Amino acid sequence: MDLRRLLRALTPAAALLLLAGSTGGGAGVHGKPGASGVRDPLFRGLGNGGYDVGHYALTLDYDPATRRLQGTAEITARATQALSAFNLDFRGLTVDGVTVDGEKAAVNRAGDELTLRPHRDIDKGATFRTVVRYSGEPEEIVDDDAEDPRDRSKEGWLKTPNGALAVGEPAGSMTWFPGNNHPSDKAVYDITVTVPKGLTAISNGELRSERSTGSRTTFAWKSDRPMASYLATLAIGRYDLRRGTAGRTGPQIITAVDRAVAGESAEVLARVPEVMEWAKDNFGPYPFTSIGATVVPQYQIGYALETQNRPVFPIEQFDVETLVHEVAHQWYGNSVSPATWKDMWLNESFAQYAEWIWLEDFEDTPLQESFQEAFDTEENWAFPPADPPSGAEVSDPPVYGRGAMVLYKIRQKVGKETFQEILTGWPATHPYGNASTADFTEYVEEESGQDLSEVWNTWLYGTEKPARP
DSSP states (O other): OOHHHHHHHSOHHHHHHHHHHHTTTOTTOOOEEOOBSOOOSSOTTSSBSSEEEEEEEEEEEEETTTTEEEEEEEEEEEESSOEEEEEEEOOSSEEEEEEETTEEOEEEEETTEEEEEOSSOBOTTOEEEEEEEEEEOOOEEEOOOOSSGGGOOEEEEEEETTEEEEEOTTTGGGGTSOBOOSTTSOEEEEEEEEEETTOEEEESSEEEEEEEETTEEEEEEEEEEEEOGGGOOEEEESEEEEEEESTTTSOEEEEEEEGGGHHHHHHHHTTHHHHHHHHHHHHOSOSSSEEEEEEEOGGGOSSOBOOTTSOEEEGGGOSHHHHHHHHHTTTBTTTBEESSGGGGHHHHHHHHHHHHHHHHHHSOOOHHHHHHHHHTOGGGGSSOTTOOSSGGGTTSHIIIIIHHHHHHHHHHHHOHHHHHHHHHHHHHHSTTSEEOHHHHHHHHHHHHTSOOHHHIIIIISOSSOOOOO
């Protein structure tokens, strides 16, 4: 159609309306929709293009009796392009209304994608505020790839008898709040949760306030260091919440233990300050202002998770080695986060290697012995750690065990002292940011002054198992 001919045929008012609609209503702005997904090599649908989130303010109200969640997400972001529309990742819950910069926005939903069309186009570089009101019964995401149902992991909003547990690696956070659900877009968070009186709500960061009104209690948590969305957590239930300090200058320690497992968890909880001091000696200054643990009954979740500030542990996985692993993640994975999900080995290799250091320091198990055990474990050779075939394998053994072997081979090549500098320098080089495998290999070679092509080709990317060292 010839637009100029059509405009001449219309009345002046109709022509103006047509032009406004063709540019999204913004005067002098010709935006285009932000991309749906950031084309992550393993999870292509996660994340969104065209903007960068700086802050999430989540206001939630949950009733375990009805399992109904009411929420308001206020998302402050900066446009990285001129936007006529943009997307949020969101699953399951009903959208009750959306505004952008105080004006009602049009909403379209397709699967886990919300497409929002603001009343006016957003200029590149502009900061804008999106408010999404939503409600309903949140759902969990079940891994259907496992042949044995007992091996199927769950994430998202996990219902418990008197509350809920929300965990989000890799995709589950979108079951309880809308956002840009990819590690590459980190933000600070304020999470305010109202629950029935007698229950406790635990989230990331520090507890800013707790107040009761009638039969309800509201807990306000604040995370003032950037966090990837998959690291956000929320636990609602009957918890013993305790606060202390790790040493005279250490971070605040905040622990939350389900009362059903309080006795079983006490011995390991008492060692959190010790583990923190050891970790600081090995990995450098702690990057956050609090650390701790959320400990729950085994049936609630079958795995531990490094949720920022407050790792989640099922009671049967709450041992000192797993505590060391999840605390190490605060440096490797939480402060410096993967650029894409293929870079997941950068999280898990360091956390696994931290266990090896702990075993050498306290269990008389030399690093060489831990390396040899990992080498002899056939599951570690299913694929190269930096190249998981699909999202289903992103947390499989090679990402952990063979990834830790890569670090050990670097240590052998560059020497103990230089490797220690790499161990502390890597998270300090990318604090609260993101990094890729290519960033890491370049960093190691720059810091060591050595060509490590043999390590990369054989241990990081090689498809064949080398001869036994």
